[in-house]
Amino acid sequence: MKKPEKLIENGKRLDGRVPDEMRPLKIEAGILERADGSAYVELGANKVLAAVYGPREMHPRHRQQPDTAVLRCRYNMAPFSVDERKRPGPDRRSVEISKVTREALESVLFLELYPRSVIDVFIEVLQADAGTRTAGINAASVALADAGVPMRDMVSSIAVGKIDDTIVLDLTKDEDQWGTTDMPIAMVPRKKLVTLLQMDGHFTKEEFGQALGLAFKACEQIYGIQRQALREKYAIKQEK
């Protein structure tokens, strides 16, 4: 697709959304049988699966921490998840995302309750349309809760950016590609603490503040959907 003339026209974006509108978000908890906890997230056209194993025995032994569990995170994209087939295996981008995802989740977990063990989080992107790392974090939070890992709160995540000099929420692939700024954020909603923040592009100080405000509001919404997904897993069975 060639770069469109405008990315926002009459207040509407390419997909019809207004600037502070998120794409439709759907979350389902506990969809895998073998994993200790799991969650499936659809954010617009993104389809992301997260699974948690743990706490479990940590191998190799020398990596065990005597007084705490270790959190390991792997973000991975399926070869068929993007337009041009991606070769299987971690690339540099996946390695970086795995790291910042782990750092976004770690502080809410009560890791000290499980010395010498490991908690593994696996995030698989089945279909991508920008914002996969934010969808991944939303899924991972739910998967961790689904696994029964004690946590202080969920972690909710969304991206903000700038297209045609307008601050917008939750960029699509096209907006990310043709826009000027992309900033994924993750936060602990209850205390409004940011645990992931990355930005590439350009923001003035005011724009940055505006973007943060948009993100915080969206994360509140996401938080509600995450908690609802966990409740629904048990509610459906109640109706039977």
Place this chain on the structure above:
Amino acid sequence: MLYVQNRELVVPGQLIAEGGYNVREGAFREGKQVYASVVGLAELRGQDIRIIPLQGRYIPKPGDVVIGVVVDSYYSGWILDINSPYTGNLFVSDLLLRKVDLVREDISQYLSMGDVVVAKVKDVNERMRVQLEAGEPGMGRVKGGKLVEISPAKVPRVIGRKGSMLNTLQDVGECKLRVGQNGRIMIWGKNPRMINAVVEALLMIEREAHISGLTDRVHLMLEKIKSEGGE
């Protein structure tokens, strides 16, 4: 001030109460507020707040009866997988309840790899090293029967108040059960159809542990299968 009701389903980060309550498992305190740390059912008794988790791995504590599988051995004992992030260690002297002359005796005659063992958690140290013992009557190597694994969080429901669910399973199901706190359950019985019925009942308990009236539903389900008797 309480913000949830007894037996309400809560999620991590949810505000449970404010004030001077005793915070037991599944919850934590931040200043004056008490929040849930797991997905579970709130249990509010007097000043105690506890969240019964609906999911989670088994973490051994002393006194627990567990069902383990031998995964390794060394000259004076065995390592057991107890369905936990932590393995259990069983010395041969804690199995036989006597001193063993390791020069004369070959301990592999007592347990081999893959053997299923009913044991009790003797001790857990701060590094989570777990010591097991299996000398009491009714413990030790298991022969025959069917081994089932369910979520350890649902084990209290399998036992029920004053053992009511367990009695139902054994009486109506015509089987003998040994329940490990670690989510593993041994079933012995003469009738394979009833053994399968008890397995179905255990899976039903696992799915519906958070819904009341479960003991009656299990009773009904087992009665139905029993009355459909005849191959």
Place this chain on the structure above:
Amino acid sequence: MYEIVSSVRRDYIADLAREGKRIDTRTMDQFREVSVEVGPIKSAQGSALVKVGKTQVVAGIKVEHAEPFPDKPDNGMLVVNAELLPLASPTFEPGRPSENAIELARVVDRGIRESNAIDLDKLVIKSGEDVWAVFIDIYVLDHDGNLIDASALAAIAALLNAKPPEDEAWTLPEFPIHKRPVAVTVAKINSKLMIDPCLDEEGVMDARITIATIEDGSICAVQKGGIGCFSREELEQAYEMARAEGAELRAKLG
């Protein structure tokens, strides 16, 4: 990492097998419930999500330009890759494909290639320089046994669902797929043959044999796995089971 099967479970399954029974009350020639959902992944040219009991596998097709093999200048390419994702089982570790992942991919590949299900010679753009490569990526999401059959079914379902790439170099009216190879795996436990081993059965089986057949009952791929062995009679019995069940599974492809 490997999982230790307890002696109790091993004995229980073996005892049941002796009586011609199975741990989940299926008969020896009964497959678990199979569901095939086509097209869940829009970023792929074709895709399918297959569930066999609790096992879940998704396959995605990507079609791209490629240079042909020097000795096959007039043939498109078929590449099958399988990932045993760590999220599918506590025993799967991240990293390079294990021998199980590679075997899985190669068996699925054989079924499709040897049956000539895809007319690779129609996938030429410019002889010797530019051809279409069909990538089938198999993603195992949840492992409850019999990944080969689930993966093979997902692969063929995805191919049948494939739409041509949005590329002016594509000149064919539709995707050139003309056969439906279906793989069926038979496990041997205590001298009894049973179809579609679930996870517990895989843990105790002596051996397994996977047979892929096409519409006319002819065989396009066979793979024996496990350290046990099969007698001639057992192989013939397994073929009959695979052919019959293959037809049933093929019907699910629509």
